[in-house]
Amino acid sequence: MLRLDNVTKVFRTGTFGGRTVTAVGGVSFDVRPGEVVSLIGESGSGKSTIGRMILGLTPVTSGFITMDGAPVRPGKDYYRAVQGVFQDPFSCYNPVFKADRVFALVKEGYFPRVPAAEWERRVEAAVRDVRLNPGEVLGKYPHQLSGGQLQRMLIARALLLDLKLLVADEITSMLDASTRIDVLNLLAELKTCGLGVLYVTHDLSLGTYLAERTVVLRGGAVVEMGPTDLVFGDPRHPYTRALLAAVPRLNAPWEDPAPVTSCLCHESGPAGGDGRAAAGRAAAGRMAEAGPGHLVACARLADCPPA
Numbered sequence: 299m300l301r302l303d304n305v306t307k308v309f310r311t312g313t314f315g316g317r318t319v320t321a322v323g324g325v326s327f328d329v330r331p332g333e334v335v336s337l338i339g340e341s342g343s344g345k346s347t348i349g350r351m352i353l354g355l356t357p358v359t360s361g362f363i364t365m366d367g368a369p370v371r372p373g374k375d376y377y378r379a380v381q382g383v384f385q386d387p388f389s390c391y392n393p394v395f396k397a398d399r400v401f402a403l404v405k406e407g408y409f410p411r412v413p414a415a416e417w418e419r420r421v422e423a424a425v426r427d428v429r430l431n432p433g434e435v436l437g438k439y440p441h442q443l444s445g446g447q448l449q450r451m452l453i454a455r456a457l458l459l460d461l462k463l464l465v466a467d468e469i470t471s472m473l474d475a476s477t478r479i480d481v482l483n484l485l486a487e488l489k490t491c492g493l494g495v496l497y498v499t500h501d502l503s504l505g506t507y508l509a510e511r512t513v514v515l516r517g518g519a520v521v522e523m524g525p526t527d528l529v530f531g532d533p534r535h536p537y538t539r540a541l542l543a544a545v546p547r548l549n550a551p552w553e554d555p556a557p558v559t560s561c562l563c564h565e566s567g568p569a570g571g572d573g574r575a576a577a578g579r580a581a582a583g584r585m586a587e588a589g590p591g592h593l594v595a596c597a598r599l600a601d602c603p604p605a
């Protein structure tokens with residue numbers, strides 16, 4: 299469904315645009331229907347830039363992003379199928395208007411000919427789909443609703459379209475713990491209806507909660523990706539191990555991550571290769587295959603040959 303192929307984004311910075319920042323470098327992954335893929339990385343790793351490129355809000359410098367085989371073309375047809383929900387729900391509402399205006403704007407833009415009564419029925423159904431009570435949220439101003447209610451209304455707005463992919467960028471980071479779980483469970487429910495979700499987060503525990511597959515980003519490049527249980531059950535890259543070790547655990551002392559002693563990308567790494575590396579590397583470009591669909595970038599050990 300959604301495919302990123304060697305996608306790179308270079309920003310020009312500095313007073314006269316004389317300097318550049320490579321926010322994303324050569325990233326490839328896909329999101330299939332009915333699947334949640336979590337995109338995990340620390341601040342500045344390029345997660346939001348990837349989300350914005352998928353949403354057509356930031357142009358790609360090189361590489362390709364396709365949705366069902368067609369390149370991203372920002373416009374009504376594309377946004378019927380691909381929508382984004384972001385971290386701060388309050389910033390998506392105009393405080394002067396009632397919050398349900400977001401639904402009226404969808405009608406104006408996409409369904410102008412749908413009769414008012416039918417539209418009201420659709421809105422109420424979408425609001426119920428996100429487990430809100432229409433009587434409690436419709437007709438209210440943003441300040442009269444909680445962050446969780448506003449966030450769910452934005453998801454309901456997306457559901458009014460013929461949505462195939464939702465880019466959810468840190469959508470739970472401003473919510474309290476119980477509301478966060480509610481929103482995550484909602485995403486888990488939506489994927490059973492065939493919706494693909496790219497779940498962007500810096501929080502490993504949230505990513506692992508609902509994602510079938512995980513992509514770990516560092517400095518704009520993918521260091522490890524694959525089925526979530528393999529990436530986090532058997533992490534092969536030092537960075538993934540460090541991220542995992544940094545997750546606080548109740549009553550457990552912090553421990554250094556287990557060291558990585560061999561690099562799958564380089565058969566002649568310190569502890570030698572495991573024989574699968576060459577075939578895996580050939581199959582996956584610059585990454586080596588550690589297991590079925592589990593790809594790992596160069597571990598950058600002291601004696602790794604330059605990538």
Ligand SMILES: Nc1ncnc2c1ncn2[C@@H]1O[C@H](COP(=O)(O)OP(=O)(O)OP(=O)(O)O)[C@@H](O)[C@H]1O
Pocket residue numbers: 309310311319320321339340341342343344345346347348500
């Ligand atoms: N418009 C821009 N112009 C110049 N540099 C940018 C621009 N947008 C992002 N960057 C840079 O690109 C890099 C990646 O930024 P991005 O916002 O994608 O990271 P992120 O992983 O989403 O971080 P966070 O979790 O803090 O939101 C950063 O170094 C950032 O400073």
